[in-house]
Amino acid sequence: MSNLLDLLVAGLATGAIYALVAVGFTLLWQTSQTINFAQGEFVMLPAFLMLAVMHAGAPFWLAIIAGIVLSLLLLGLGFKLLLVDPMLRHGVLPLAIATMALAIGMKEAVKQFFSAEASPFPSIVPAGDVSILGRVVSLQSLGVLALAIAVVIGLTMLLNRTSIGHQMQATAQNPTVARIIGVPVERMILLTFLINAFLVALASLLITPIYLAKFSSGEVLGQAAFIAAIVGGFNQVRGAIAGGLLIGVVDNLAAAYVSTQYRAAVPMVLLIVIILFRPQGLLGRPEERTV
């Protein structure tokens, strides 16, 4: 039982990060009806941006700020203006393929200009342990979980409780109608991209101390978050959050109680089961095809 608590806390901490990344899939889907196959690499890159700033002699806190700002510019503004906008004119499929190319380009660029080897990355959560229900639980797991949950709550409140959030949702649901009723649709779409860039930068900050900074680290994260988004519901932010937490926990429990060798297969099985019995995901809503 006590072992189960350790597994749950660790699984939720990892799952919360998956959730941050999965939300990005959802946001882009809602605004442009496409999938960003470079989302995992979007999590990988900010860590290297921060490392580059630190290598230039800046302290960690300044590197974090610089990393987030650079992520907003490159992965938010730049991604929208230089890739999504031009490619979306040609349809959703060319854009999806372009994001695959972007993923490869980002990985190779980091490998070429930084290193193919893993690099250590400092943690914003201090090392140490706390005692919960008689068990020693790592402060880092709790910190990652708390930070990720705080961001998710903040995002949910932004979307549901603020005027900007309502405008973003209106834009996602029907941009034409939103434009007619005076919503600055372009600005809302841009905001969505910036939020995604912020989320991936935060996910990068939280997960890289554990996974280490490596050019290929986005592959694992991108795949886990993609599964999480589908399991939770691709068109619902709350679905992506639930999916992320679920995948994190299921992955850990499977590794402990089923087999470490087959742990990667368990989320895939879950994905197949969900697609078969609830194609819209656990919390997603069915999308009707228009003709």
Next chain:
Amino acid sequence: MRSGFFAGLLLATVSTTAAFAQGAPIKLADVAELSGGGATVGNNWKNGIDLAIEEINAKGGVLGRKLEVTHADSQSNPGVARAQVQKALDNEPYVLLGPGYSGSVKVTSPLAAEAGITQIMGGEAAELTQGGNKFLFRTSFGQQSSMPKVAKYINDELKAKSVAVVWVNNDFGKGGRDVITKEFAKYNIKVAADLSTEAGQADFAADVSKIKAAAPDAVFIYLNEEESARILKELKRQAVTVPLMGETTLVGQKVVELAGDAANGARGHVGLTTDAPVDLVKAFREKFVKKYNYVPDHNGLKGYLAIYMIKATTDKMGKVDAKKFADTLHGLTIKAASEPGILMDVTFDEKGDIDRQGFLVEIVEGKQVVKQVLPKLN
């Protein structure tokens, strides 16, 4: 037109004659893990090779001929390694260098043997030299040499009665796991948990939870460098305080760099370390750091030694003869006094296995500290 042809022929003849007079370069081929999961292994190996070649060429080369190496990337993938080795062998190198991963060595060594080309590699899986391949040579101890020392240390020094074994599910990891568990049986040490993990695995939370649940007296970790660092961080995160023991990859410089404080206290047997209390090794470390601006792990030493193995063997033959190379290296003892690049006295047996000093090290405040020097067996 005809005069142009003859002029060209003359020029080519003169150039070729001049090249033979100086000695055409001796071609070496290296296939290593320059990217992928074994990038740390491959890049250290490559840098060690380049450093040795630079030194030897600066002093006039081997028997008056320069060494020339081509590096190919196996991408840490045995399938790619096999293709790269085939390509390298097509160019008829004097000696084949690498790969570092046992799985890649396993699939490439038959190719080199078939071509009659000596392969000097970094793999440590016990089985590699057990199959009678006369062209395969190690730069480091095989598991059959190192694991008995590790098991003895766990029994004699740690007094452990039960040990959790964590291994990476590939030829390297499985080979090590099989040998160490057999050795544990000799000492009646119980395997409290037998955990297979995947190469490139990022999250070790569940594995460490299992270790905690098994409550062993010690943990034996046999993973590649990056995964070693990740599990050390997770062990610290989950407050596992029993001794952590490994072999070479657990206590490498890269692991220390990646794991930070979490590496402190980890112990391991290493065949090669830049912290060895050996003057020639210290000098190598200085040269390497000066050239590459970082401290190499044992793979840097392996690459460096591989080149000096080639030099010493060729000097012994007195000629560059790829076909006789392996025969000459079998049973050869290279003394550091006569060939300083070999760093320590070393002997190669009939299987291509190596005999020399080994070291038991512990990570103390982020640095490898040699606790014991284990002498050369013969």
